Structures are given as structure tokens and as C-alpha cells.
Amino acid sequence: ARGDRPLFQELSFALAPGEMVHVQGANGSGKTTLLRTACGLSQPAAGEVRWDGISIHKLSDEYREKLCYVGHTNGIQGDLSAVENLRFGTCVGGAGSHAEISTALEQVGLTRVARLPAKLLSQGQKRRLALARLFVLARPLWVLDEPFTALDVRFCGVMNERLAAHLAQGGLVLITSHQELPLTAGGRRISLDH
Amino acid sequence: ARGDRPLFQELSFALAPGEMVHVQGANGSGKTTLLRTACGLSQPAAGEVRWDGISIHKLSDEYREKLCYVGHTNGIQGDLSAVENLRFGTCVGGAGSHAEISTALEQVGLTRVARLPAKLLSQGQKRRLALARLFVLARPLWVLDEPFTALDVRFCGVMNERLAAHLAQGGLVLITSHQELPLTAGGRRISLDH
Amino acid sequence: MSQNLLSTARCVFQRDLILAARKPADVATPLVFFAIVTSLFPLGVGPEPAVLRILAPGVLWVAALLSTMLSLGRLFASDHADGTLEQLTLSPHPLTILVFAKIAAHWVTSGLLLVVLSPILAIQMHLPTQAMGTLIITLLLATPVLSLLGSVGAALTLGVRGGGVLVSLLVLPLYTPILIFGAGAVTASATGLDTEAYLSLLGAFLVLALGFAPWATAAALRISLD
Amino acid sequence: MSQNLLSTARCVFQRDLILAARKPADVATPLVFFAIVTSLFPLGVGPEPAVLRILAPGVLWVAALLSTMLSLGRLFASDHADGTLEQLTLSPHPLTILVFAKIAAHWVTSGLLLVVLSPILAIQMHLPTQAMGTLIITLLLATPVLSLLGSVGAALTLGVRGGGVLVSLLVLPLYTPILIFGAGAVTASATGLDTEAYLSLLGAFLVLALGFAPWATAAALRISLD
Amino acid sequence: MNWHTFFAMGGYAVYVWSAYGFAMLVLLWNLVSALRKRAAVLRMLRELSVADQGNGTAGRPAPMSEVRTE
Amino acid sequence: MYKYASPKNFYALAGRLIPWLGAVTLILFILGLYLGLFVAPPDYQQGDSYRIMFIHVPAAWMSMFVYMIMAGAGLVGLVWNIKLADILASTSAPIGASFTLIALVTGSLWGKPMWGTYWVWDARLTSELILFFLYIGFIALQAAIDEPRRSARAGALLALVGVVNIPIIHYSVNWWNTLHQPASISSLNKIGNPTIYPTMLHPLLIMALAFNLYYFTVVLMRMRGEILARERHTGWVTEIVRAKSTSQGLQQ
Numbered sequence A, B: 001a002r003g004d005r006p007l008f009q010e011l012s013f014a015l016a017p018g019e020m021v022h023v024q025g026a027n028g029s030g031k032t033t034l035l036r037t038a039c040g041l042s043q044p045a046a047g048e049v050r051w052d053g054i055s056i057h058k059l060s061d062e063y064r065e066k067l068c069y070v071g072h073t074n075g076i077q078g079d080l081s082a083v084e085n086l087r088f089g090t091c092v093g094g095a096g097s098h099a100e101i102s103t104a105l106e107q108v109g110l111t112r113v114a115r116l117p118a119k120l121l122s123q124g125q126k127r128r129l130a131l132a133r134l135f136v137l138a139r140p141l142w143v144l145d146e147p148f149t150a151l152d153v154r155f156c157g158v159m160n161e162r163l164a165a166h167l168a169q170g171g172l173v174l175i176t177s178h179q180e181l182p183l184t185a186g187g188r189r190i191s192l193d194h
Numbered sequence C, D: 001m002s003q004n005l006l007s008t009a010r011c012v013f014q015r016d017l018i019l020a021a022r023k024p025a026d027v028a029t030p031l032v033f034f035a036i037v038t039s040l041f042p043l044g045v046g047p048e049p050a051v052l053r054i055l056a057p058g059v060l061w062v063a064a065l066l067s068t069m070l071s072l073g074r075l076f077a078s079d080h081a082d083g084t085l086e087q088l089t090l091s092p093h094p095l096t097i098l099v100f101a102k103i104a105a106h107w108v109t110s111g112l113l114l115v116v117l118s119p120i121l122a123i124q125m126h127l128p129t130q131a132m133g134t135l136i137i138t139l140l141l142a143t144p145v146l147s148l149l150g151s152v153g154a155a156l157t158l159g160v161r162g163g164g165v166l167v168s169l170l171v172l173p174l175y176t177p178i179l180i181f182g183a184g185a186v187t188a189s190a191t192g193l194d195t196e197a198y199l200s201l202l203g204a205f206l207v208l209a210l211g212f213a214p215w216a217t218a219a220a221l222r223i224s225l226d
Numbered sequence E: 001m002n003w004h005t006f007f008a009m010g011g012y013a014v015y016v017w018s019a020y021g022f023a024m025l026v027l028l029w030n031l032v033s034a035l036r037k038r039a040a041v042l043r044m045l046r047e048l049s050v051a052d053q054g055n056g057t058a059g060r061p062a063p064m065s066e067v068r069t070e
Numbered sequence F: 001m002y003k004y005a006s007p008k009n010f011y012a013l014a015g016r017l018i019p020w021l022g023a024v025t026l027i028l029f030i031l032g033l034y035l036g037l038f039v040a041p042p043d044y045q046q047g048d049s050y051r052i053m054f055i056h057v058p059a060a061w062m063s064m065f066v067y068m069i070m071a072g073a074g075l076v077g078l079v080w081n082i083k084l085a086d087i088l089a090s091t092s093a094p095i096g097a098s099f100t101l102i103a104l105v106t107g108s109l110w111g112k113p114m115w116g117t118y119w120v121w122d123a124r125l126t127s128e129l130i131l132f133f134l135y136i137g138f139i140a141l142q143a144a145i146d147e148p149r150r151s152a153r154a155g156a157l158l159a160l161v162g163v164v165n166i167p168i169i170h171y172s173v174n175w176w177n178t179l180h181q182p183a184s185i186s187s188l189n190k191i192g193n194p195t196i197y198p199t200m201l202h203p204l205l206i207m208a209l210a211f212n213l214y215y216f217t218v219v220l221m222r223m224r225g226e227i228l229a230r231e232r233h234t235g236w237v238t239e240i241v242r243a244k245s246t247s248q249g250l251q252q
């Protein structure tokens, strides 16, 4: 619950490997809140989040090893270059060799601005940098809040392919987006609108 | 130019009443920069912006009376309620009776959260509040940077209708958006990609 | 335009007051900071009234300077972060006036309250009672200058990381003359000397700042927004 | 996990140092603030060396407290604004350690430099030379405690408007013991007394803070992010 | 003892009575603000419930901050 | 007893307790004031000024007592995350701050006739002042955070850190004060703890008890208000509201 108002009640769903759940809902329906709760960033007012049947608060570390979250905020420090940002973001996650990082930057098409201080990047460039973390830390569970915000059409396409690939490898995706997603096999929708 | 890298050169276009220009381009192609320059927020490195043939720096005030800008940032103060925010935003613009304001909130569907401190609003709710300014200050020229960010599908529709209406009344619109716009009569596209 | 300049300025002024009222803590904190800093000195220097009496003017004034400086963050930072400032700049009204309204609101919610609080702290610091009046008058004259000068610094450091501290760097040197004459006046009247000259100088500073600061602040804002 | 805890902590530590190097102004400003505040006092109080000598320990220490406090903003604020902090919290490594790395980096870029700067200012304040050593040692012992205690306040006030001043309100009262013993030690050695007891007490504080603060800060961060 | 000497407090009247007066004021203020707080909450809730019946929307409670400020 | 941990029941229970508590508090106040102002004889040293003690000392004691309660409640709220504990902590703060303020003001009003000055940096005074700052910090922090749960937990953590520090602060302030011992203070320590006669002790104790009960009365009242505010989306609150409004309707 946000403030003191319950946002969603008796909402319950499970994610199986290779499955993607697309959380939908009007603005303010509580998608972000739901995702943050799923990561363990916010405590649910009632109920709990389980991973392999165990509450994520019991297996705090092990759970966080499985998960990569990209939220509304990009987690980018404006005074570090793109590379440095990505290196830090991944090394905190506990992975990321130089090679992996530069390939990831390649994949999100930021090689040209890789050395520019991140604050000079445009909205969409920042967003791409944030998403690059996903590719470096190969985590099973992706939690993505509006990953397509400010992305141009071309890169939206790229992103969709990556999602499909990740699912194909048996990854799990929990995602919110106001745009329609090309729901691949194992895609599922949840709506928070009442 | 941003930093020391020129973003767009010999770019030139004119807006006639009832016309909408949709600035397109990849992330970082300079859309925001262009729009800010058009408002007079940033100085162009070369060239100038004219209104009725007169440079906007000569007729600073008169120009600003003609214009309403909604940028990446919403211009919303989190500790004021939605109403108060809108009232301030419009009164700074130099217009806005209580009636107009409440109708505008009605139109963007925020009446129910109108008294909630704006910081508690979700991304999209904030965006709507920012756009409400357009409806209160009936200005001829609208400059919109990614107005559809975080808006849910329903309200995107509403917004499109409003745009059409505005154009129909002979308004001018300068807009960036990565989503396709239903280009009504007098719609035009400019691409900043080379 | 459906509204004239003054009513807009008033609406900016009121809005900032409302914001302050929404968050009384924000207003109270610089005051408490004022109190805490003053109380730190006896702890550092020792409780002997004789010593404290000598310190009192200096300590009170430095504390006032610092707390005003810390309250400067409130002036533009949040408006800049959320884009309100862009809207102000795009207003058809001259930015200088709107800025002036903001500064006035800031003074009412910081400097004015400092003046009210100061006597109590003066007692704690064993400031001689005959100097009390001078302390209040000088603060009344000087705190607006602090807000005005401060606003320029605040505007220049907008969006600059670590701006909060940077401001202090920019403005504290500008504050020194005020400190010298303000504290000087209080010391003088504590030792029974005449304070005419000090007060008239502080008045002169006030006039200067009133004419000059809002304009400079507006310019600085345009620069930081480009 | 392809990397162990220590290397991650080191990478956090280095990253904050790099950031500091990128923005030397951020690092310099608290120092300059330290310098300015100390230099304000002769202006406010008057230049008599006799008086200044008495004030020196107190003033230097209060100034050190204040400037550390101002530098606390740098600790988490920007990481919180841009979401880096969420990523830290979601790291598989214990947050307490990562936080500790950040605090260490903060100390290196604030407290340590204060220590280096202090002798110069001490001379300005006519601090007797035999007290100089004590000043440096006490600062070396105490500034880490300031960073550690401060981090709790900084974490609690994350993203809260007016946080900058609020921090000072929360931590300054907690700083008083350090101020008392730090300044006390310097005064003692200035008057040729023994400082053993003071130093051992400051050491005890340091140990306490080391064990307790990072944990509290981590808890505070989780609370602020919820 | 007569009332006059009582109020004189052996010459300490100013201090004693201002002390007692101040204490009483503060204690009373606490009492009153407690009462007003609860009254304000009830008033606001009533308004809200009325408003909801008015526009038929599901009741969205107003935020804490509004309750706090009175 | 345990069932009163639910806000609903607690609200009802508090409603029933408050009148009685209030009555007893009032009686104790009247009795204490009567004994303190009329019965107790003037002090041989301080004359009548010592009568300030009857409010000063209880206030000073309560100022510490309430902080302990605050921290305790905070801990409970933090660990077992019980709403009532959070509410108790946040509602206690302003009352505790008030007691501290009373202790400070009455104390300095006492100090003027005793030491000839309103304020001396005596150890007790100083640590009381710091305690006041700690209270303000707690209140400011909670006021600055809108989301109830975050504000409660942040406040609790701060209160705990404060509790850990209070003894240290108290001790160091004493040390600091004994270091440089101005004349005025040593004379206070004589006056400060007069050989106290039963005629003076009884009203003091009664007033202390009265202050204590006053705290509990007011905190219960505040808690009821806060409970309503936080539980307002629950059924039982809307019930209460409807009842109130209808009764009002009848009055009009």
C-alpha cells in the first residue's frame, strides 16, 4: 500500500521460467509499486513475495543474485562516463568484465558516446545505458518498469528481440509498459485496473 | 550546439496557423535542444528564431505571451496539491480563473486526486497535470517535448483529440514524440537524423 | 493579459509562503540550526560568562550568516529540479519581479524569524542587555541583504552538484562586510559606544542590494537554465 | 558470484573517489567553508591574539563539525536522485559493507583533508604550537566518527525536502561529545595539561561508531527507499 | 496569610508566576491541540464522505499531510 | 489484553480511559498546587522562589521519561511493526518536547533569582538543552516525511540512535562542566539540591505524579486522533464518521 491506501488487493500471480508477465494499468494503478515490491525494495502491507516457494526476505542475498531491476530512474551518475557507469552498475551486481561491458555498450549503440559524461546523454541514451546492465549481468529474472520510455522506434525493436531471446533461454520477465508488447510464447498480461 | 558538437545545421522551417510540426529523430538527435531553442530557453549557436518575422529576442514578452511549453520536466512542485500547482503554473503564465482550472483538471481526469500532494501522483498523473496547463492558458503556440511519456493509452487518445481541436482553431504545435501521431490536416514531419 | 504584474508577483509570493507553511519543519530547521550552532560554542570554548560575553556578538552573527546560507537551498533548488523555473522564465512578466517576490518570501520565512529568535540566544550567550536592541535592529537591517545576496549565489549554483556548499563559498565572502559592521555595532553598544555609523552603513548595503540583487539573480537564472 | 565481497567494496570506494576527482569543487568547498568560517571569527570577535588564543580550539572544532556536516549531502543525495542507491540495495552483497565503503571514501575526501588543512588555520587563530600536535591527532581520531554518525543522518533524510539543513539538526546534537573532548583536549594541551584521557575517550567513540554506524546507516537507507 | 502576600511570593512574584503561567499555557496548548487534531480529522473525513456521495466515485482518502496540517 | 493491540479496540479502550485519567490528573494538580503554594513554607535560603521547583523538577523528569517511552515504542514498532507503537512514538514527541521546554523556561526563571542570570552552562541545563534539540530533530524528521510508515520507521531509528547517545552526551557534558567550574555553578549545587523537607517533598511527588498522568491522558487523546487519520479507509472509522455526521445532522 502506498500512503495508507491499499492499491491492489488479492492480486496473486506466479512466474514460470521462460514466462513474461506484462503488468498493465492506468497511470497510478500501482505498477511501479508492484514491481518495487517484487524486488523487495518496498514491503507489502499484506502478503509476501516468494521465490521457489521461499519468502524473498528469508533468502535476501540469494534472491538478489537472481534479479536485475531497471526502474523509472536509470541509476546513472551524470559525472561518470557511460562506461564507468555500466562498470559500476555491474560490479555492484557482482559481475562484468571489460569485454562484456564494451559488447553491451555496442549492443545498445552507445559506443560513440561511451566516454561522454552521462549527464550529457539524452533521455533515450540514458535509458539505453540503464538497460545495458541487463545484458552484462545475465540474471534469470528481469524486472523492467517502462523500459521503452524515450527509446526510439529502432531500439524498441532491438529490445523486443532481446526480451524474446531471454525468454527463450528460460529467463523470467516482469515488465510494465503502456505500449503493446509483441507477446511471444509464454507472455501473459495482468491488469491493475478495477 | 550542445557541448561543442553542432547538432543540426541548415535546418529551417516555418509554422503557419493550424499547422503542427512533429520533430522526429533518434535519441540524442537534438529534439529537446531544438524545442528549447524555439522557446528561447537556449540560445542557438547560429541562426535565430522568428515570430511573425521578428526575432523572438526582440519581442521577448510578447512572444512568451503566445507560447506554452511542456518539456521533459513537468514543472510540478511535489508539496503543492494538483490544484495549487495548476493555479500557480497558469497564474505565472498570466491567466486562469478557478473555474477554468477545475474544468481543466476535469479534462485530464485528475479531479479525484486534485487535493493530493503532487509528489504522490504517479508518473503519468504528473504528466497529465503538466499538460493541463495547455488547456487553461489558451495560447496559440504549443511546444511539447514527448507529451505522451508515461500516459496510458486512453489519455493518449484524448490528447490527440485536443491537438486536433487546437489546430482546427488555427493553433500552432511544435512537438516531439517517438510514437506515431495521427497526422491531421496540416501535420508535418521534420527528421533530425542524418 | 488577464492579470497584471503585481497580482502575479503576489501569487508567486503567496505560493512560496504556502509551501513554507506546508513544511513548517523546513522553516524551523534553519532556526534550530541557528540555536544549535550558537550553543556549540560554549561547549567548545567553555561556559565562563566572561569569555562568552566577548564572543556573543561574533558567534550570534556568524550563526545567523550560516543559517541564512543553509536556508538558501530552499530558494530555487526544488523549483529547478521539477522544471518550475523554466515556467517562470517563460512567463510574460519580467523575471526580475517574480524573483524579487521569491526572495521576499524567503526573507519572511528565514531572516525575519532569526530576528525574533535572536534575543533568547543572546541571553544564553550573556550578551549585555543594553546591546540587545542594537542586535535586533542590525539583524532587521542585515538579514534582507543576506537573502538578496544569497539569492544570486543560489541562482548561480543551480543544478551544480554539491551546490549547497558551493553557495556558501560564493556568498560567505560577500557577507563579510555585513558581518563586520553588524557584529561591530553590537560590540560597540555592548561597550557603550555609539552605533550610528554602523547602522547607516548597513542601511546603505540594504538599498544597494535591493536595487542590484534581484536583477543579477534573474540574469543568473537565465544562464543556469540555458 | 564472479567477484567476492571485498573487490565489490573496493569498486564502490574507488568509484566515489573518481567522482570526487571529477568534481574537485565538491571536495574543495567544505574545506574552503572550514577556512572561511574560522576566518570569520576574528572579524566578528576582534583581532586580539589573547582572545583568539582562548577561542582557537572551540572555533576550529565547531568549524570542523559544520563543514563535515555540509559535506554529508554528497554522501547519498545524488545516488538517491538518480537511482544508483536502489541498485546498491539490490546488490547481492551485504549493504552494510557497501555503505561502509562509501563512508570511508567520504572520510578520505572530507575529514582527512580537514586534518591536513587545520594547522594553517590554527596558526591564524594563534593556537599555541605545543597544542598543534594534539589538534591533529584529535581530528584524526574524531573526523571518522563525524563521517560515521553523519552518514546515519544523511541516510535518514534522503530525498526529504530541506534535507541539507535537517541533517545538521539530527547530527549536530550527536556530535557534542566529540566536540567537547576534541576541543577539551586541545585546550588542555594548550594549557600544558595531560591529554591521555581525552584521546582514549575519542578512541572509544571511534570504535563504537565503527561497529554501530554502518549498520544503522544501511537500515536507514532501506527505510528511506521503501 | 492574606492574598496579597500570597501573590507577592516574597518578592519573587515575577519569576514564580511567569513560570507557573508558562507551564500552564504549554500544558493547555497540548490539550487543546490534541482535541483540535481529532476534530479536524473527523471534519475532513466527513467532507470526503459527502464529496464521494456527491460525485459517486469510490472514496479516495485525502493524504496524511492534509490531515496533519490544521 | 493482547486484543487491545488492534487500533479499533484500542481506540474504544482509550475513549473509555481518558475521562477517568483526566479527572484524576486534575485532582492531583489541584492538590499538588495547593500543598505546594499554600501549605509548604518558604525555603530558608531561597524564600518563595523555590516553589518553581514544583513544576520545574517534574517537567525535567518527564522530559527524560517521555524520550525513553518514545524510543521504546519506536523499537517495538520497528521490530514487530505494530502500528500502535509507531503512533505512540510520534504522538509522544511533541508532549515530551513541551515538558523539556517547560523545564528549560521554568529553570531559567528560577535561575534569575538564584544565580542572577537566566542561563548558565551548567551540566544539567546543557544536557537538557541538547535533549530539547533531539526532540526537535525527531519531530522535524517525521514532519518532513509524508509517507506514514517511512516517517515512523525513520523516526524510530533516530530515537534509538539518540537513546544510545544520551548517556554519552550526559556524561561528557558533566565532564566538560566539572573541567571549568565557574563560581555560580558551585553555588547552585548547594542551592540546587536543598535538604528537602517532607512539606516540600510531598507536593513535589504529587506534582510529578500529576505530570505523569497528564502525559498519559494527552498522549491517549492524540493517539485517538492519529488512529482515525491512519485507519480512515477502514470500515469501523467510516462507521464512526457516519454516526458523528448524522448526530450533527440532528442538531442542525
Ligand code: HEM
Pocket: F053, F056, F057, F060, F061, F103, F104, F105, F106, F107, F108, F109, F110, F111, F112, F114, F118, F119, F124, F125, F126, F128, F129, F188, F191, F192, F193, F194
Ligand atoms: C534552564 C535552567 C535549568 C534547566 C534546563 C534545568 C534542568 C533540570 C533537569 C534536567 C533536572 C532533572 C535532573 C535529574 O533528575 O537528574 C533538574 C532538576 C532539578 N533542578 Fe533544574 N534546571 C534548571 C535550572 C535550575 C535552577 C535555577 C535550580 C535551582 C536554583 C534548579 C534546581 C533543580 C532541582 C532542585 C532539581 C531536582 C533535584 C534533582 O532531581 O537532582 N534547576 N533540573
Ligand SMILES: Nc1ncnc2c1ncn2[C@@H]1O[C@H](COP(=O)(O)OP(=O)(O)OP(=O)(O)O)[C@@H](O)[C@H]1O
Pocket: A002, A003, A004, A007, A025, A026, A027, A028, A029, A030, A031, A032, A033, A034, B119, B120, B121, B122, B123, B124, B125, B150, F147
Ligand atoms: N509515497 C507515496 N505515498 C502515497 N501514495 C503514493 C506514493 N507513491 C505513489 N503513490 C500513489 O500510488 C499510486 C501508484 O503509483 P505508481 O507509481 O505505482 O503508479 P504506476 O502504475 O507506476 O503509474 P505510471 O504508469 O504513471 O507509472 C499512485 O496513485 C500514486 O499517487
Ligand SMILES: Nc1ncnc2c1ncn2[C@@H]1O[C@H](COP(=O)(O)OP(=O)(O)OP(=O)(O)O)[C@@H](O)[C@H]1O
Pocket: A119, A120, A121, A122, A123, A124, A125, A150, B002, B003, B004, B007, B025, B026, B027, B028, B029, B030, B031, B032, B033, B034
Ligand atoms: N549540456 C550539454 N552539453 C553537451 N551536450 C549535450 C548537452 N545536453 C545534451 N547534449 C547532447 O545533445 C544531444 C541532443 O540532446 P537532446 O536531449 O536534444 O536529444 P533528444 O533529441 O531530445 O533525445 P531524446 O529523444 O532521447 O530526448 C545529445 O546527444 C546529448 O548528448
Ligand SMILES: [Mg+2]
Pocket: A031, A032, A033, A072, A145, B122, B123
Ligand atoms: Mg510507474
Ligand SMILES: [Mg+2]
Pocket: A122, A123, B031, B032, B033, B072, B145
Ligand atoms: Mg529529449
